[in-house]
Amino acid sequence: MSAGTSDIPAPEQEPAELARFREQWKAEVRQRQAATSGPQTQPVPSGSATAERAVSPARSDTSTKTATITNTLSASRGPATHALAGAPAVLAHASHGQSHLSPTLAHAVEVYRKAAFHEQHSQLDEALRLYRQAFRLDANVDRAYFIEEQRAQERSAAQPATHKKIPSAGSVDAVTRGVEKLEVHQDSKDKSFVTSGVLAHVLKDFPENLVFEPEDEKGGRPPINLVPDELLLQIIRTLDYASIERFAAVSRKARVLSLDTAIWRDFVHLAYKPPQIADDESITNIVESYNSDYRKVYIEHPRLRLDGVYIAVCHYMRMGSSENAWVNVTHLITYHRYLRFFPNGQVLSLLTNEEWQPQTVIPMLKPNLRMKGFYIGDWYLSGSTVYITNLTEKRLSSAHATAEPQQNKYVFQMTLSLRSRPLGRWNKLDFIGYDSVNVEDGEAVPLPLKNERSFWFSKVKSWAGY
Structure with a gap:
């Protein structure tokens, strides 16, 4: 090699995709500036370099064509439609109300719609499988689906009132x-x-x-x-x-x-x-x-179930003592909470340890029960929130088995959230608050809920519902 020749290699030619992307970006910037510079309307160039939207090189040719339609319609319809077309999902709507999706995205939206349908019917395994399939087809399928649903609702609302239209079978929002x-x-x-x-x-x-x-x-x-x-x-x-x-x-x-x-x-x-x-x-x-x-x-519509009992199975760990310093003993403590509601607004609450199993406790859960941890109070439902007040302990006196218990110094109150899993069961109660109330001055002190678990409903055949 001669002394006058440089050791630095000549720069490679710029990739064609990068050059095309730069030209598309410049064309889009010029188009936006022309649209905002004055009231006059600038014609949209017909060349692909100014009409096509910049898309990822990984997109197929079909996706690029769809992006072209999206960008053209966005420019002609105004700022509102342009903002919608700016979503990552490649989506546009023609003047006659039909949606234009790429074949891949259209298939992904259909799979997503089926997944939502299965989720509404509590078929969670199938719904999860379809959701994963939809997102593998297109990462923005959820946005495209919701835009499609919104457009479908707008079209159904614009129909004449002379004849009713039936909601689409795949429309989960209609359900x-x-x-x-x-x-x-x-x-x-x-x-x-x-x-x-x-x-x-x-x-x-x-x-x-x-x-x-x-x-x-x-x-x-x-x-x-x-x-x-x-x-x-x-x-x-x-x-x-x-x-x-x-x-x-x-x-x-x-x-x-x-x-x-x-x-x-x-x-x-x-x-x-x-x-x-x-x-x-x-x-x-x-x-x-x-x-x-x-x-x-x-x-x-939320309603408390009265034909059974709500049961919460709670656990916590307690450290034990050991004669061997190298051995740690840990005890798993289990206890149950029971709630039974009556149509007259009365509620029974019972707290038992693991020695009392549900099959033994449930037949005993009546207002005349007297044992440690048994309370009677009042309840009412507001929306999906259950309020339990005036929970007073009812137990036998230690002196005489038939004597009335002494007046309690404290009463308790609970606030729970009613939920339904699956739809229509109304079978779950989650703790929101649990307070101890001083009877004399009415002061409420919140109790810790770190060991409490949700109540799940268990039906009892012999108990009437309403």
């Missing part, structure tokens, strides 16, 4: 909000019911004349078809709600019969009265807030 309702008449009878959401869409596809089909296709129609619908409804009204839902899963005819408004009206009016609701709250207003769907009210 939770129940915006629209469907009234279906059973055959030629003047019996009707009201339902909403996905169930309304399913019923729309049912044939008009429904019958019970035989289990074996070769067999004749079952004799239950000879029973009039009016008589079947009277029989169904004698069942509890869990049995009615199991019966509804038998066939389409059973599902339609189980939705009769009279059935669920009985449940609602029997359950939702003080202390389940406030004294000044009207059940009529509650029903109207659910579009007169009594079944939806009974499933989704």
